[in-house]
Amino acid sequence: MGRLEDAKAIQKTDSAQAEALYKTILSTRPETTDAALKEYELALMALGELYRDAGRTAELALLVKETLSVLNAFAKSKTSKLVRQMIDLLTTIPGTTDIQVEVTRSCIEWAINEHRSFLRQSLEARLAALYLEKTAYRDAISLIETLLKELRRVDDKMMLVEVQLLESRAYHALRNIAKSRASLSSARTSANAVYCPPLTQAGLDMQSGVLHAEEKDFNTAYSYFIEAMEGYHSQEETKKATDALKYMLLCKIMENATDEVNNLLESKHALKYQGRDLEAMKAIATAHSNRSLAEFEQALNNYKVELTSDRFIRSHSTDLYDNLLQHNLLRVIEPFSRVEISHVAKLVGLDTQQVETKLSRMILDKKLSGVLDQGEGCLIVFEEQGTDKSYEAALKTIKKLSDVVEVLYTNQASLLD
Incomplete structure (x- = not known):
C-alpha cells in the first residue's frame, strides 16, 4: 500500500x-x-x-x-x-449526460458478455433515467418496457419499483397523465411488498404530488411534497429537497395562500436551502399577490433559468401568468363596448400583438363575449344575453307529452290483449 x-x-x-x-x-x-x-x-x-x-x-x-x-x-x-x-x-460533473450515456452503454455491453444479469438490469435502469434527463422519452419508454417484462419474470420487487417510477415520469413528460398515474400505482403496489428505501419512497411521494398538481388538487399535492422534502432532507439530497420545497411553495401560490408562502419561506427548511430557486418562487408569489403582470414578467426575466429549466415549475408558472393576464384584461375591458386593442395593451403594459393573441384565445374559449375587428384594430364586446328559459320549458313540455302518449299507448295495448 x-x-x-x-x-x-x-x-x-x-x-x-x-x-x-x-x-x-x-x-x-x-x-x-x-x-x-x-x-x-x-x-x-x-x-x-x-x-x-x-x-x-x-x-x-x-x-x-x-x-x-x-x-x-x-x-x-x-x-x-x-x-x-x-x-x-x-x-457530479455538469453537462456530461451524453458521455454518461455512452459509458453506461459500454458497461451494459460488458455486463451482457459477462452474463452479469443483475448488473445489466441496474445499468439499464440508470440508462433509462439518463434518457429522461436528455428528454429522449421514447427511448426511455422502449427500454423500460423491455426491462419491466424481465423484472416481472424474476419478481425483483425493489428494482421493479424504481423502473415503474421511471416509467411514470416518462409518461408524465409525454403528457400521458393516465398512463403516468397507472405506472405510479403499480410502483406503489410493488413498494408495499418490500422494504422501500427513504430515497425511493421520497421519489414516489414527489411523483404523486406532481400528478395531483396536474389535476389541480394542490392541497393533496402539497401533502405529498412535504413527505418528499422530509425524505430528501433526511438523506441530505440538497437538490431534490430544494425542488420539493419549491413545489410546496408553488402549490400555495396556486391556491392564492400568500400568507402561507411567507411562512414557508421563513421556516427552518427554507433557511437551510436558501438560494436563487427560493428567491424566484418568492418573486412569483409577490407578483401573483399584487396581480401585477409587470412584476410577473420581471420575475420571469430575473430568474429565467430557475423558472424555465424545471418542466413542472415552467408549466404551472405559464398557467399562473395566463390566468393573471386574463383577469387583468377582463378588468380593463369591462367598462367598454368597443375599444382599441392598442389602448388595452397600453393599460396592461404589454405588446399589442400579445394582447390580440390572448383576446382571440379568450373569445374562442368563450371566456369573453365579443369579436376582434382587425381592420379597425378594435375589440367589440357583446352585451351578455340572459338565458332564454322558454327553450328549456318547451323541452320539458314535450317530455311530459311524450310520457303521456307512452302511457296511453301501453294502456290501449293492454285493452286489446
Missing part, C-alpha cells in the same frame, strides 16, 4: 505525479489476494476522483471503459459496486 499512500500524500501539491503513481498501480492486473485487490480498488477510485475534481471528463470515461477488462478478478458484488461508483463520479 506504500505507493498508494505516497500518491495520496502528494495529490494536492503535485497532481501529475500522483496520477502517474495511480496509473502505475493500475497498469498491471491485480493479484487475487485481498490486499492486492483492495489496493487496486482504492487506486482506481482515487484516480477517478482526481479526474472528476479536475473536470477531465474524457479521461474519466476512458478509465471506466479500460477498467472493465480487469474487473473479472473481483467478486460479482464488488464488481457491481465499483462500476456504479465509477459512473457516479461522472454524474
